[in-house]
Amino acid sequence: MSTKIGVVGGGTMGNGIAHVFAQAGHPTVLMDVNQAALDRARGMIEKNLGRQVKKEAISQADASATLDRIDFTTEVKAFEGAALVVEAIFESLDAKRDIYAKVDPVLGDDAILASNTSSISITQLASATSRADRFIGMHFMNPVPIMKLVEVIRGHVTSDATCNQVVEMASALGKIPVECNDYPGFVSNRILMPMINEAIFALHEGVATAEAIDQIMKLGMAHPMGPLALADFVGLDICLNILDVLYDGFRDPKYRACPLLRNLVAAGHLGRKSGQGFYSYA
Numbered sequence: 443m444s445t446k447i448g449v450v451g452g453g454t455m456g457n458g459i460a461h462v463f464a465q466a467g468h469p470t471v472l473m474d475v476n477q478a479a480l481d482r483a484r485g486m487i488e489k490n491l492g493r494q495v496k497k498e499a500i501s502q503a504d505a506s507a508t509l510d511r512i513d514f515t516t517e518v519k520a521f522e523g524a525a526l527v528v529e530a531i532f533e534s535l536d537a538k539r540d541i542y543a544k545v546d547p548v549l550g551d552d553a554i555l556a557s558n559t560s561s562i563s564i565t566q567l568a569s570a571t572s573r574a575d576r577f578i579g580m581h582f583m584n585p586v587p588i589m590k591l592v593e594v595i596r597g598h599v600t601s602d603a604t605c606n607q608v609v610e611m612a613s614a615l616g617k618i619p620v621e622c623n624d625y626p627g628f629v630s631n632r633i634l635m636p637m638i639n640e641a642i643f644a645l646h647e648g649v650a651t652a653e654a655i656d657q658i659m660k661l662g663m664a665h666p667m668g669p670l671a672l673a674d675f676v677g678l679d680i681c682l683n684i685l686d687v688l689y690d691g692f693r694d695p696k697y698r699a700c701p702l703l704r705n706l707v708a709a710g711h712l713g714r715k716s717g718q719g720f721y722s723y724a
Contacts, residue, residue, distance in 0.1 A: 444468050448520075448527035450541055452476070452483035455558055456530035458586025461487050464511040465500070465587075466615050471513045471520045480514045487512065490587055518544045526611065528580055530558040533683045538562070539570040546571045554604055556580035560680070561631050561687040564597035564624045575601040578608050581628065582617075584676070592617045595628050626691025631684050639685055639700055641669035645720070646702040652720045670720040674713030682707050 447463040449456050452474035460472040460483070474480050491505035500508075513520060521527055527549060529541055538557065546555065554576045557567050568577035579595025592612040596605055605621065612619035622629045641655050650658070656668020673681050682704065688697040706712075706719065713719030 445525040446471070446523050448473065448524040448545075449530060450474075450527065450545065451530040451532075451558075452479040452514075453530065453532070454486075454584060455582060455586060457483035457486050458490075458584065459528050459530055459558065459582055460512055461490060461508070461587050462582075462615050462617075465491075465504070465508045467511070469511050469513070471515060471524065473515050473518060473520060475516055477516060480516070484509075484512075484514055490585075494587070518548055521545060521548050522550075524549065524553055526554045526556060526608070528556045528558055530582075533559060533562060533680065533687075535562055535566065538567055542567070542570045546573065549573075552576075554578065554607065556608065558582055561627045561684040563626070563691075564595045564600070568597040568599065574599045576604050578604055579624070579628065580608055580612070581630065583630075590616075590618045591630075592619045593628055593630050594619045594621045595624055596621065597624050627684060627688045632688065635681060635684050635688060636697065638669045638673045638681055639697075639703070642673070642700040642703050642720075645670065646700050674719035674721055674723075676713070677715055678703060678712045678719050679707050 444467040447468045448471045449460045450473050452472060456472065460470050464470040472480065472483060488509060491508060494500045495502050495505050527545055529538060531537055531541060542555065549555065555571055555573055556578050557564065558581055559567065559579060560581060564579040568574040571577055574597065577597055578600050581593035581595060583589035583591045594605065594608055594612065609619045626632065627635065644650060644655055645652055652670045656671050659665045659668045682699055685697055685699040710716055711718045714723050717723045
């Protein structure tokens with residue numbers, strides 16, 4: 443059964459989430475306050491659908507129908523009647539709360555509000571809404587159309603019905619939902635980010651070059667991408683934000699971000715998206 447889906451945020455994660463819901467047959471509203479961001483999102487979705495057509499994963503007719511199901515808008519009221527809205531903006535507690543203050547009143551009583559946050563407390567986010575029992579973490583992996591995992595995070599008062607419904611919806615997308623509880627970084631980033639941070643410390647201390655560190659992890663641990671290349675892919679600013687959430691949440695020095703990471707972010711070297719991180723992408 444196709445139900446109306448809303449997505450907040452036209453960035454990499456938001457447009458990927460809108461893509462997979464629309465491809466699964468759902469009428470989907472992708473909302474961003476910035477029209478330029480929506481234009482970029484549309485272009486990226488068209489590009490990714492084109493790749494699927496080229497690989498013969500879908501037909502051209504399927505690609506066109508998927509794009510036609512997405513309503514690109516700057517208006518929050520377009521979420522009226524949505525069964526699920528997934529917030530996928532940048533990692534700022536205040537910014538997310540501001541969005542919920544606008545989205546929450548538009549939604550019906552039975553609607554679910556989810557966050558794609560990669561580390562911020564679901565319970566804390568839920569407290570900014572009128573539907574804490576129908577608030578949940580729905581953490582997709584990047585790139586969304588390809589990666590199978592959806593980390594489903596229960597807040598302190600997330601209901602069983604909400605969790606079950608989100609698990610079913612994620613499964614219907616062809617994803618594999620895996621449930622966890624609400625602790626800083628959840629499971630994925632609580633484990634991943636300290637590994638990336640340790641790789642940055644190894645580079646910072648001159649243990650090896652960036653290329654050597656990544657090569658060792660790829661060949662020795664069968665990782666498809668080395669930790670420094672992965673950090674560039676994720677975005678160094680995002681890695682730093684997540685490490686700060688882990689440090690603030692646990693007050694454990696093992697989550698202290700490497701000074702080299704802070705310096706790179708301060709210099710605007712954020713990885714692939716800026717053209718320079720641990721590697722050059724010029």
